[in-house]
Amino acid sequence: MADRRTVQPAATQITTAVNRGLTSLGLPAGDATFRFVADRIPRVGAGTVKKYASGERCPSMEWVRDFAALAGVPVTMLYLDLGWLSAGDVLGSEPESVARQLQAMAVTLSRLEPQVREVTAQASMNARAPMLAADAVLRHPEGGTRFTVELSTVQAAGPLPMVTHVVAEFRLRAGMRPLPADDLRRLAESEGMQWRPQEHARRQDEDYWAVNLELRALVHSVLRDAGQHTWQGEPGTTLWRPAAAHLLVQDVVGGVPRPAGAAPWQSAQERPILVIGNLYSASVTAGLLAETLGWEFVPVRAGTEITPLGTSINVGRDVISGRFLAWRAVAAHIAERQAALQPWPAVILIKPSVLRGRDGIDEYPCGLLAQTPARILYPEPGPALRAWWARRQTASSLPQDFDARSWLAEAEAEHEVIARTLAARGRDGLDLTLALPAAPDGALSLDGPQLPSWLVALQVRSAWQALRWLDDNANWASPSLVTTRGDGRLGRWARALGFDTGREPIPFPVVR
Numbered sequence: 352m353a354d355r356r357t358v359q360p361a362a363t364q365i366t367t368a369v370n371r372g373l374t375s376l377g378l379p380a381g382d383a384t385f386r387f388v389a390d391r392i393p394r395v396g397a398g399t400v401k402k403y404a405s406g407e408r409c410p411s412m413e414w415v416r417d418f419a420a421l422a423g424v425p426v427t428m429l430y431l432d433l434g435w436l437s438a439g440d441v442l443g444s445e446p447e448s449v450a451r452q453l454q455a456m457a458v459t460l461s462r463l464e465p466q467v468r469e470v471t472a473q474a475s476m477n478a479r480a481p482m483l484a485a486d487a488v489l490r491h492p493e494g495g496t497r498f499t500v501e502l503s504t505v506q507a508a509g510p511l512p513m514v515t516h517v518v519a520e521f522r523l524r525a526g527m528r529p530l531p532a533d534d535l536r537r538l539a540e541s542e543g544m545q546w547r548p549q550e551h552a553r554r555q556d557e558d559y560w561a562v563n564l565e566l567r568a569l570v571h572s573v574l575r576d577a578g579q580h581t582w583q584g585e586p587g588t589t590l591w592r593p594a595a596a597h598l599l600v601q602d603v604v605g606g607v608p609r610p611a612g613a614a615p616w617q618s619a620q621e622r623p624i625l626v627i628g629n630l631y632s633a634s635v636t637a638g639l640l641a642e643t644l645g646w647e648f649v650p651v652r653a654g655t656e657i658t659p660l661g662t663s664i665n666v667g668r669d670v671i672s673g674r675f676l677a678w679r680a681v682a683a684h685i686a687e688r689q690a691a692l693q694p695w696p697a698v699i700l701i702k703p704s705v706l707r708g709r710d711g712i713d714e715y716p717c718g719l720l721a722q723t724p725a726r727i728l729y730p731e732p733g734p735a736l737r738a739w740w741a742r743r744q745t746a747s748s749l750p751q752d753f754d755a756r757s758w759l760a761e762a763e764a765e766h767e768v769i770a771r772t773l774a775a776r777g778r779d780g781l782d783l784t785l786a787l788p789a790a791p792d793g794a795l796s797l798d799g800p801q802l803p804s805w806l807v808a809l810q811v812r813s814a815w816q817a818l819r820w821l822d823d824n825a826n827w828a829s830p831s832l833v834t835t836r837g838d839g840r841l842g843r844w845a846r847a848l849g850f851d852t853g854r855e856p857i858p859f860p861v862v863r
Contacts, residue, residue: 360433362406368415368432369404372422376664380404383659391656391666392417409433419543420667423575426543480580480601481519484570488521494569497527509804511811511844513635515604516800521566521597529561539564544571552749556586559595566597575665579606579652583747583800590747591800600800605634605650605700608663612645615696616836620825622781623685623695624817625725627769629702630802631740632732632787635810640728640817641698643832643841650700651677657684661695671709675716678705682719689724699725703765712768721772726825727782729769730813736787737762739795746797780824785813808848815845 360368370380378384382397385404389397394414402408410418415433419426430436485500498521505516523529530538539547546567548560563582574580584596591598601607624646626637634650641648647663649655653673654665657680668676681699688695706716720727732740741755741762773782787809794805818841822832836842 360409360435364433365403365406365409368429369410369418371429371432372418372424373404375422375424376658377662378658378660381659387659388418388421391421416543423572423665425541425572427541479607480574480577481517481599483573483577484599485519487570487573488566491569494565497524498522498566499524505800507802507804507807509807510847511804511807513604513807513844515602515635515802515807517601517603519599521599523562529558530565532561535561535564535568539568542568542571544568549749549751551751552585556595559586563597566599570599575654575667577601577665578608579650585749587749588747590743590797602630602634604638605630607648608650609641609648611647611696612642615645616832617696618825618829620827621694621696622689622825623697623699623725625685625723625727626698626700627703627727627729628700628732629740631736631743631806633728633730633810633813634700635802635807636728636730636813636817637698637700639811639814639841643814643818643836643839644696644698644821645836647695647697648700649681649697651681651702651705653677656680661688671707674702674705675708675713678716678719682723685723685725703762703769706765706768707761712764717768717772720769721776727773727776728813728817728820729773729782729784730810731766731770731784731786733787733789734763735789736795737766739790743797747800783817783820785816787813811841811844811848814841 373380373384376384378387382401385397385400388400389395392414394411394417399408403410403414412435415429416426419429427436481502485502488494488498488500501520501522503518503520504514505518507513507515539545544567546564548564553560563585567582578601580599580601582598583591583600584598586595591600624640626633626640628634628636637650638648649663651674652665653668653670653676655677656664656666658664661684678701681701685695685699706712706720708716737759741759744753744758745755770784773784776782790803790805795803818832818836826832833842837845
């Protein structure tokens, strides 16, 4: 392999490799795309990227590695395109054995298909991450022989038939052992994955973290644009069962981007809607509102990026700088579309943490919030609700990964700056703050990963109130949204919870 890396690829090989990455990103070759790539891989300028795309210049191995990570493709595929690896290097020394294993994986996947269909139907959403991860592991020549996969759903407590999470649980097959450290390192490097378990956690349970690292590497490339997801079940955590399990979990309510529906709501007063909150305060609200309006749903996370074509993709970033860069990209797209008189018909969900830098609240992202032309919906959680969420996070996190006291202090600071910013905007009719009430005694529990029924009902109420708010402020001289779009899930659940479809006030305070 070392000798192959010194070979100068032909122009056609270079263009093939670059086009593979651009295709994965969903971008056409062009100056805007070359600037986009150069901004995110600052090793070379846009002009050099253009020469790579035309085959005039050969990229370095380091640039190709970063480009593969940005595009979400295995770096081995680009090295193969460039001639730096042979098919034998990629497939191994026994291609016939690999072919037989792939055939066996196809049989396994065909048996899994009914379960996949059932879970997808139950979720009524595109739960991409668990499905893609299951497919990637079972199709892998070695992974499919080492692991079994079970798919399941988590439904909110109470009467509403709401699936909130889809889960893929991976188990080592009987007789299989964790991979040796050198094999794990090679696997992670070949997939371009930089994540490693923290050393103190690894020392406490080396077998668990070896298996976890292997699984993360096997699914790394397919999950880059699959929506927000987490790994759960680490030793020492208590929220998810069983203990010491390998669970890939996706929030299918507020964690998965969704395109606009076939008949989106249109209005002369149209503006995107920016919802501020987390799973415990606003994710259900934002997802239901987007679904009811037929608008695009964009949950912003650290890797969110808006391409020159206006599509939302995921790129590799660290959490702290990434959440700022993601919010900056989204805010810029909102402003550009509004200035061009082409409002973005989208419900965008941002976490309050986008306002924080490495040393606390950052003025720049706060300024973006103050200046955005979007409508802002802020379901404001009180101290008791934030304290419950901190306890839940403690139950699902390793002790060294989450400090409840620090998180609560940060959440309070975020709330204060959001309240000040919205008050300073003074945009009556454009912004809506809903003061969420405290839960009745016993309404919030930590008996498992299910969202409590009171919390789900509260967020349904918030979405219903937001629909009425839009009727009053953005739907003038048009049929009522409550009437024309009240036959979907939001309307059915609002009626099931006893909300009248009339105009009576919702039972919690509204601060405009």
